[in-house]
Amino acid sequence: MLLYHPFKPFFDENSRILMLGSFPSLKSRELGFYYQNKNNRFYQILELLFNLAPKSLTKQESQKAFLKAYKIALWDIFKSCDITKSKDESINLKDINTKANDLSFVLEKAPIKAVFTTGKKAHHAFCHFYVNFKQNYPSVFYHTLPSSSSANARFSLEKLVDxxxxxKAYL
Structure with a gap:
């Protein structure tokens, strides 16, 4: 089913890191913010990484406050795509409906030092849509991180934190 990204990137003029997922999950689309599926480990990773109390990032207000305080921006690669439920593997990069968000919207308004994609689909899409990224943004570091989705059972929470x-090197 063709869907359009339902919300704007989360960032401000102080953001230093841009974390890019693929497309919001059903739960995130329903709740209007990134990584809202309770089984996704994204905020758990951040709690452990920054020595926060467990479950301190369960509410959107605390998530947004944390992200702003630590200068972390969130967005997704896909502006539109055909996707089945929350399954990244259902997105076809060559489909006519699959379009990318324009990263310059964030990169030209915030002093981003590093872009991190989360997961294989986000990485493949980044490489597909942003082939001139290093030419256009030579001082911005790029790296792929494993997906924080519970579907990525290959990575334990501890391994994800690692x-x-x-x-943290880019904050």
Missing amino acids: EYKLI
Whole structure:
């Protein structure tokens, strides 16, 4: 089913890191913000990475306050795509309906030092749509992190935290 990204990127003029997912999950679309599926480990990773109390990032207000305080911006690669439920693997990069968000919207308004994609689909889409990224933004570091989705059972929470430590170098 063709869907359009339902909300704007989350960032401000102080954001240093841009974390890019693929497309919001059903739960995130329903609740109007990033990583809202209770089984997604994104906010758990951040709690552990920054030594916060467990479950301190369960409400959107606390998530947004944390992200702003730590200069982390969130957005997704896809502006529109055909997607089945929340399944990234259902998105076809070559489909006529699959369009990318314009990253310059954030990159030209905030002093982003690093862009991190979360998951394989986001990484493949980044490479597909932003082939000139390094030419256009030579000083911005790019790296792929594993998906924080519970569907990524290959990575334990501890292993994800270890992988995500890299973001701290760019804050």
